[in-house]
Amino acid sequence: MMIRMTRVRIAGPRVLLDGTLRVLQDLEVVHVVRPAIPGPHGAPVDRESLRLRRILDDDETALRLLQASPSSGAPPGAVALPRAAALARRTRRSAERIARALAALEDERNVLLRYEEFFAAFDSLLGHELAWPDGRAFYVVLRAGAADAIHRLRSSLDAAVDGEIELLSRPLPSGETAVLILASAAVATKVGQLLSASRVQELPAPEGLGETSMLRAMPALRARLAEIPRAIATREAERLALRDAVGPELESLRAWLHDRLLVLEARAQAHTGFQLFVIEGWIPRPELDQLTTRVEHDLGPDVLVEAVATEPWTRVDAPVALANPPLFRPFEVITRTLPLPRYGTIDPTPFVAVFFPMFVGLMLGDVGIGVMVAALAVVLRLRSKPRSTLRSISAVAGACAAFTVVFGLLFGELFGDLGRRVLHMRPLGFDRQEAILPFLALTVALGVVHVVLGLTLAVVNAWRQGNRREALGRGVAALMVTLTVMALLAALRLLPPALFTPLVVAVLVAFPILVLLEGVIAVVELVSNFGQILSYARIMALGTASMMLAIVANRMVGAMGSVLVGVLFALLFHIVNFAIGLFSPTIHALRLHYVEFFGRFFSPGGTAYRPLSHWHPSEGS
């Protein structure tokens, strides 16, 4: 349901402006807007805001680099700003220095691990004397798939230096090939030139190890590799110590800065003269008394609160606040995926809360699947935080599970016909497998109810917005749909046949009235209403498909020869059916709401109600 908003004006001496804004921030009910009166307003971006944003940037960067938990937001305390700004700046620099050092150590470790991989391939050679003690070693890594290049490299080097080299190669775990070329001093230069000419890249010795020969550099390399984790641990300890020392203070400072910036944004909306200020905003009508009492109590009689007007539903710029009963509130997760409805229009959440789980339940209609959905809902609930989207989804899943179990009992289904075969379940309503046509009639009847309800809500919307002609047009369309359906029922003798002629006459009379009110396009819309009613047949189609899959799964037990194999296949089919049951009915129930139901009356474009409030860590930075 949408809350009716009241526009309030708060005026007082200019010296009390900040105090007034702090009271409003504590109350968290006034959505501040620019007053509808001419005059000077606060600067939208002032020097203080810029300064606070710089400090906030330092603070949040430091907290991010120190990996402070985002949920450990401390309440804003008293802040000595120059000292706090210096602390944030200093901590940011220290945190950046530690982060840079840690990144450099990680990079170095990755490089050294690459060398270690290379030399592990030639581990058996370490400690042995080279064939030419005064010679030189060349280290090359060939890319994956270039193993045949080794033969070409070996033959061209042999031909050039007349056997004065030794070439060893080993495959690396990465798929590359490590190549070690040992050359005598006499031919080392020539080998180097040949490698350069053939564009084979040598692996240079790591910097800082003080050795140009990799074989001799290996002990130093391994010592450094052993040293790096200790260096990383030292830096991590430094980061943790810094976080423990200044983290709480920075958290508190962040909350204070966000709060202060919210106040400054609200102050920029206020009308400020030499002596007086005026703030305007919207509050939910029931909160007006609380606001008046609190302002009078905290600020005295100098600050006045005046209710300008309770906004008519036609006011398009009023913010939109939804307030649904706890039972319906989780279903806001479905309506909030669309833009907010315009102020004064109908919030469809209560209707979604009734019809959405009903449609899903009708499609699934199985006690076993309902219990599985309920178990999933419980798991989601246990793993979600209060007031989170996941918690809402768990509540919606719970409602769907309840409807699925109820319809499962009505249809006598427990994992298809397993309940009937094993537990002798009997349908309390009707058997979907036999009564396909009654099930189809039921779903189309639900479509009639849903579409006519949508048209009725469109009448209310248009009436509230002052569009009387449109309201009458939608009303006549709803009436025509109802009369036509009743005429069909009379023709099929489901209603007294005597009603058929009067109903047809009523439809024929209503038709020109509809065209007169809404134009020729109304004819197209009327026809589309019937098409969309038929669209609800998908509930029957998906329900029947789900039931048939379950029955096929059960029949596999006897059809596979081996009971064990049959049971395994049956379980697999039921799991597949459950997985399909999670997605397909949800998507089609959503589609029936978004297209067939909302399409009749939903009017998006509302501005969200965002009262001046304290900053909450969950809102992000």
Added chain:
Amino acid sequence: MQTVMALAAALAIGLPAIATAWAQGRIGPAAAAALSEKPELSTTAIILIAIPETMVILGFVVAVLILRGNG
């Protein structure tokens, strides 16, 4: 006669199934591309992908009616 009815039912569901597959095959990649740019369009994408399924679902209903009519 039963063979003709069965063929009619098969066509009633088979042809819309091909049409639905063709339509979803075109809508799916376009929706995925749109979502990579604007994730907030996920609801619209779901609706657009579900719209062609109406064809095969109504085809299924017609097939059931044909088979039921056959007794």
